[in-house]
Amino acid sequence: VSGDAQHVALDALSQEDRTAQQDKEAAGSGGAWDMVAAGGRKVSMKKNCRRRTSKMGSMEDDEEDDSEGAEDDESGGGCGGRERQREHPFIVTEVGEVARGKKNGLDYLFHLYELCREFLIQVQNIARERGEKCPTKVTNQVFRYAKAAGANHINKPKMRHYVHCYALHCLDEAASNALRRAFKERRENVGAWRQACYMPLVAIAARHGWDIDAVFNSHSRLSIWYVPTKLRQLCHAERSNATAASSSVTGGGADHLPY
């Protein structure tokens, strides 16, 4: 059943759909991101690069050239039987700014979260059609689906790593944009920016009775993501601090939690 699900999942998102979607994305962003110079050819390269597993073997009949594409722009020598290269590292960019050189910008990062959402919706539609359990979050199944659909640039560790940054982008876009600008000006690296995204979120949680799950669930695009462990811990620690402080101020009576 599960293996069969894979095949239908693949069929549901045709090669053409993917090509069209990727082109649209590339155009919409000004063609920056990771496919700067590759244009339409990128897709056939991806296809040729795809590792042929036994699972994939049964659907190699669908279209086009099997000849290798022309030399592409990636360092590392293209597709000679190898995996796709890693994604370029992120740098801190302002809104709308295109990352130069072998880098990716933060608009691209946030775009990946929207892509995952679209893959989740596909998985949900298929599950509903078949009367199977329907995921409400971006699960392993969704990452597997995304990879099978050719989105090799999406992977779980990366998406989980930056979830809270995306959360700030969703919940307070102005604050998120300001933080990006400030960290870009100070020439901070991505890790520093990522760390800095935690504090504004803790402040938002504070305003919502420290319930970070409720904060995530209140936003439709954010609610499909698991609350990261570290963010949860920070909120808890800060709540304890805040409670201790306020109770000592009020005379050290019984500890009433602030809700």
Add this chain to the structure above:
Amino acid sequence: VSGDAQHVALDALSQEDRTAQQDKEAAGSGGAWDMVAAGGRKVSMKKNCRRRTSKMGSMEDDEEDDSEGAEDDESGGGCGGRERQREHPFIVTEVGEVARGKKNGLDYLFHLYELCREFLIQVQNIARERGEKCPTKVTNQVFRYAKAAGANHINKPKMRHYVHCYALHCLDEAASNALRRAFKERRENVGAWRQACYMPLVAIAARHGWDIDAVFNSHSRLSIWYVPTKLRQLCHAERSNATAASSSVTGGGADHLPY
């Protein structure tokens, strides 16, 4: 952290609390269930029977006699270093009817679901206090907590096996009661009654656009239980049948799903 959670979980539900609660339960039901003749002594038997794992070792200091209790009423020879006996099998009983002999009735079965709900609430409170992930369903963690709190008569396979019977009890108590009476009169066994619980649920799902998840979630005591796979499959199969039938009746046009 996880091992530590176990200990606090145990401490949170004291021996006295458990005793009091069990006595209350036994009294409330007329003392039937599985502790027919044991009364208060049952508790000390449970305690003595509990297997001493290394985890348990640190809390054996809390109270009372370590001498074996008087011979108890269970077949199998009591506590001589052995596990607690299996629970008596269920038989089909009417509402309020006490099962006679070495049997348990269906009121007791449904009561176990309420007990699990209470354990879930305990686990949720502890998780919230610690700022950890808070389960919304009866998970493995809850079953582990129940076992650690001495509720050896609660286990996952049993609870999952009868979930849909409990669902019918929650969603249409009159229909559930009628079904119990009918199957008792026909002297059917528990397995037959259990099978018969599926159909009324499928009918309820039909009235709610075939969305069995929504049906479960609409009821506060039921929403903490996972929808059983087989019920989900039955609903899906019946929806397909109903859709095919109605579309052939209406002339075989495009298949509009009924929502």
Add this chain to the structure above:
DNA sequence: AGAAGGACCAGTGGTCCGTA
């Protein structure tokens, strides 16, 4: 040094099947 992601791991949902 900074970052991307393959791959591992403890504990999950699910239920089979050896047991009584």
Add this chain to the structure above:
DNA sequence: AGAAGGACCAGTGGTCCGTA
């Protein structure tokens, strides 16, 4: 034959750490 539940298993959430 009918039923209770220990114990297993495939696939999960989570993230470390060998890699580039």
